Amino acid sequence: MEQSRSRQQVKAIMRLRELVISGNFKPGERISELAMVDLLGISRTPVRLALGQLAYEGLLKPLSRGGFVVSDFSVDDIFDAIEIRGTLEGTAARMAAERLTDKNEIEPLRAIYEEIEEAVRYLGDEDEVFGQYVELNEQFHDELLKLAKCPMLERSLSQITALPFASPNAFVEVQVERERKFDILRNAQYQHAVLIEAIEARDGGRAFAMGQEHARLAAANLRSAMKQEDLFEKIPGAQLVRRD
Amino acid sequence: MEQSRSRQQVKAIMRLRELVISGNFKPGERISELAMVDLLGISRTPVRLALGQLAYEGLLKPLSRGGFVVSDFSVDDIFDAIEIRGTLEGTAARMAAERLTDKNEIEPLRAIYEEIEEAVRYLGDEDEVFGQYVELNEQFHDELLKLAKCPMLERSLSQITALPFASPNAFVEVQVERERKFDILRNAQYQHAVLIEAIEARDGGRAFAMGQEHARLAAANLRSAMKQEDLFEKIPGAQLVRRD
Amino acid sequence: MEQSRSRQQVKAIMRLRELVISGNFKPGERISELAMVDLLGISRTPVRLALGQLAYEGLLKPLSRGGFVVSDFSVDDIFDAIEIRGTLEGTAARMAAERLTDKNEIEPLRAIYEEIEEAVRYLGDEDEVFGQYVELNEQFHDELLKLAKCPMLERSLSQITALPFASPNAFVEVQVERERKFDILRNAQYQHAVLIEAIEARDGGRAFAMGQEHARLAAANLRSAMKQEDLFEKIPGAQLVRRD
Amino acid sequence: MEQSRSRQQVKAIMRLRELVISGNFKPGERISELAMVDLLGISRTPVRLALGQLAYEGLLKPLSRGGFVVSDFSVDDIFDAIEIRGTLEGTAARMAAERLTDKNEIEPLRAIYEEIEEAVRYLGDEDEVFGQYVELNEQFHDELLKLAKCPMLERSLSQITALPFASPNAFVEVQVERERKFDILRNAQYQHAVLIEAIEARDGGRAFAMGQEHARLAAANLRSAMKQEDLFEKIPGAQLVRRD
CATH class of the missing domain: 1.10.10.10 (Winged helix-like DNA-binding domain superfamily/Winged helix DNA-binding domain)
Incomplete structure (x- = not known):
């Protein structure tokens, strides 16, 4: 029962x-x-x-x-939620760097990176590429958090990503021009590479800063979406946002 | 009803x-x-x-x-919760620096600082001093968070400080020697001064780093308490901590 | 006389x-x-x-x-010189953010950015694109330093960039594959955009971290060059480097 | 000859x-x-x-x-030189953290720390205490730089500390009240302790931030000295400073 x-x-x-x-x-x-x-x-x-x-x-x-x-959220709340997620993901990356005991531990993260690399370089059917990216990106962020070895951080991060517009994938598709969308994927993927490099080199300061910066790609997308009503409505949770 | x-x-x-x-x-x-x-x-x-x-x-x-x-918490969970609180309070200090629109906004924070200054310098009856400090310290942290102007951050921070051992005052009294206790108060108060200075100068990077460092005084106290069973038991929530 | x-x-x-x-x-x-x-x-x-x-x-x-x-330099000296340049350029970006008194001050930097944008997107004759980039990139770095309003920093930075392999342009052309070269230009240009955004938002912490990260593109290029003798010799000052 | x-x-x-x-x-x-x-x-x-x-x-x-x-220096040049020294000493502390291969390497730094501890706690004859402090403090900073294992950084740092008012000891004695002077020594010494702890824990981000903060004690002293002509003249190199 x-x-x-x-x-x-x-x-x-x-x-x-x-x-x-x-x-x-x-x-x-x-x-x-x-x-x-x-x-x-x-x-x-x-x-x-x-x-x-x-x-x-x-x-x-x-x-x-x-x-x-x-x-009832304001647009500023979305920007703030993204910034807080970035700070916590930066902390995850920093802890991953500080707590790495064996370089092999990073292999699963690198494997996901390689899969994204293939998906992004392939430049195939747009929907297919983005579908794959969204899935692999989520895996990447989950694996990063796992490497932080910090249940307290998982708890804080899960609370913020429960807000639909604060999740790592919330803004991936909120772009209308194909060229610009691919640019952003490539940028995000370059940042994934830096995260791996910094964790491997146990450079916590760099890992933190890049984790923070990574989330700001979502903020850049949000800024674009603010200029176009039809894009804004694609943001998950947009219905809860009061626009003055 | x-x-x-x-x-x-x-x-x-x-x-x-x-x-x-x-x-x-x-x-x-x-x-x-x-x-x-x-x-x-x-x-x-x-x-x-x-x-x-x-x-x-x-x-x-x-x-x-x-x-x-x-x-069921481990000792590592306490250290991690303190570190996460520090990261979020550092973020509060950074946002306070970035979002200060008028230097007068910082006056309430400075007023609390001055009250602590008086309490700490007075060096009077130990219990009285610490009682006052705990109260004023809580006010200081609340006011800092208010200056961040960020409801999303209040939410994240309230979740972590709900853990009894992660609150800003959790470790203030977990010290047995009078001299050492006063040293820590003076240090904490010096850090309060730097926080005010950095916010006033709109130096977000410095404010962030000092907010983070400030929480680590609690971690230092926890390390002392780990060496003495009777001190450890004074930590709020100690009963929930599994020690292996 | x-x-x-x-x-x-x-x-x-x-x-x-x-x-x-x-x-x-x-x-x-x-x-x-x-x-x-x-x-x-x-x-x-x-x-x-x-x-x-x-x-x-x-x-x-x-x-x-x-x-x-x-x-007589070691390869580690080159990496270190790049890292120090990055730290000082990050400091320039931070000071530019903190000392901006009027948003118009940033216009010359943005104008150079727009010129690079045109050069990079044009994807024309490779030598022409890179020739333009090298010139504009130098202008960008000079203008950034000017915005820092800090003669003491100019002095420290000029000492480190006097080392031929530590200048901002030292590694731009040290890449053999056309596709990879353009990728790096685009990345560098994206980082230029973040620098402008952070300075404009007076976000000194972000400006610092991105200034540091920007120099690490040179370190990535150096790592590639280490694998190919003919590339290594293209590095300015390579003749002064002892390789063990 | x-x-x-x-x-x-x-x-x-x-x-x-x-x-x-x-x-x-x-x-x-x-x-x-x-x-x-x-x-x-x-x-x-x-x-x-x-x-x-x-x-x-x-x-x-x-x-x-x-x-x-x-x-011909301005007062701003002194503040800037102190800030640059702090950034470079922070970098030394960061590199020391990242490049520590064996925890024993840090013992000489800790030994100097313990000697300062004795000198500062002794609270004896003021001139004697400060004389000892100045000497030991210089040793501490030299040893920190040695731990960074970075000749390029030694070069950059030696250039900035060649300015008399930018050396780590320039402001130690520029304070007129005995109580305040001892407070500053204790603060500086607490920061030395954090530097050691961060290096030992290989926490480069914390080491960097504390190295930066440490230099700002000199800036705080300079601010006090600005208010009293007789103190200002005690600053080494004060004669080269134009005051408008």
Whole structure:
């Protein structure tokens, strides 16, 4: 029974998250437990815990008098979330450099790098290239975090990347011109190479700075997207952003 | 009714947190909802939400099959949590430097600094001095974070300082020799002065590095405490730490 | 007469420098004043001062008993000189960020950036592109240093870039494959863009880190050149490098 | 004969340097070779080379038409020289961290630290304490540079510390109140401890930041000295500084 409750639970969280991110509610809108029970067709307890989980992720805001409203982000919040992710990923890279005990430990990271290299150089069908990139990029970031050997950092980072627009892949596809998109991939990949080199050389200062800089590619993409409404709406979680 | 539920709620969270931090359960011990209902004499719903809140704070760990166990930290986790707090407080100091629009904005921070200066130089009754310091130090850190003008950072920082041993005041009193304790206060206060100077000069790089370094005073204290069992037990949350 | 002495002087320095850099003497070889008087056909006093100037630049080493020998560098010295140049150029970028009083001040730097952009995107005749790049790149670095408003830094930087292999352009052409050469130009140009952005945003920490990273492109080129003797010999000052 | 020329040479350099630093000439004053021959009672050639050496050190400025004038520094130049020294000493500390191959290598640095500890804690006769400190501090900085294993960095650093007001000991005694002087020594010594800890932990980023911060104690002293004419004049090389 525990088991099935848990499956119900996961379903409740995923569906509620999807509803919030896709913009089903307005930023600032009050979310009532009962309405969600009706909307999702799921019983009260898992709905309540799903609401708590989304508050933890930052998608809902708990009210001091109880209950929740949909979070309401400013454009500055997105830039800030990207900068904080960069600082934490830079810290992951620094710790990876400082805690490397054996150069072989870095091989899985290098293997992912080589796969990206192949995907990026191939210059094939755009959607295929980007699809592969997004997947491999996520693997790269996961592996980097693993090398940091720091559960406390995983915890801090998972909290910030729970915000849809702060994840490492959030901005990869938010570009309209093919040439510019490939440029950014190549840049990102060059930065991946520097990260590997710095970790291998145990140069924590360089690894930190490059980890920080790497996230700023997303900020550059966000700046482009700000100029074009149709691009802005492609950003995951854009519906939660209030634009003044 | 909402109101009273909320008061019940706050009470449930505070009592459960106190029980966990003070070591009423063993690290890794399973916490059952029903047992807590009995133990706290509070009804099921607020207990359930309190469990969720403590999981958010990192004091409990949710099990994938549902339910919670008491978190179980290693000594390395404490060092890592301090380092992450330092990185985030360094980021707060950097942002404060970058976002200062008017030099007067820094006056409240300087006023707290001056109050600490008086308390530290006075060299009076030890308990009184440390009591004042702890209070003023908390104010200093809160004001610094305010100057960063970054709700996303407040969120990340509040998550890490929710761990009892990662708060800025966790180690202030974990020293046995009077002379050494005062030395550390003076050092901390010198670092406060550098933080103010760097923010005022809008020198974000210096502010970041000093914010990071400031937290490492806590790490130095932790290292001393590791050598003396009676000191180690004074660390808030020490009961959750597994020592091998 | 002063005037003509000075012209003699400049001629003596330039010819002696050329002789040393082009490998006319062996690293470690003793350079006698009289022999230089004969070789250059210039009188004793300007020769003596030229020897002093080259010692200042690091191409000759003064002996404690008087006289000079040709300097003798290791490959590690080149890497170190590049790293020190990067640290000082990073400092220039940081100071430029901190000392910017008016956003218009950055326009000359941006104008050079735009010219490089045109040259690099044009993808025309390779020699022409690289010729232009080398010239514009030098202008970019000079303008960056000007924005730092720091005569003391100009002095430190001019001492290190006097070493032929430590100048910002030393490695631009040390690449054999056309595709790889263009990749490096594009990377360097992307870093120029970040430098401008960081200075404009008065983000000294980012400007410093990127200035440092920028020089490491030269180190990457040096590593490639180490694998191919004919490339290594293209490095300015390679004749002064002892390879074990 | 070479030998005796060299002794003459050293004497010429030392006496000329002393004359310039002690303020025998006005900043900007033209220094004629012949007048120096008369003043020092040393023959033309060693005088000429001494002039060249002082130009290298930055105390004289070569004129493009030949000849030299006494250098002329602004107060900003002193602050900048201190900041550049800090950046280079930070780099020394970083390289020491990165290039440590055996933890025993750090023992000589720690031994000097322990000697300073004794001198500072002793709180004895003020002049004696400061005399010892100045000597041990110089040893500490020399040993740090040795650990960097980087001749190129020694060269850059020796050029900047040749400026009398940029040396690590320039400001140690520029404080009038006894209590404040001891505070600064204790602070400096705490920073020495962090440098050792960071190098030992191979934490290059921390070592760099602390090396930079360490030099800023001198900047803080300079700021105090700016407020009191009699203190300002105690700064080595103060006579070369133009105050507007």
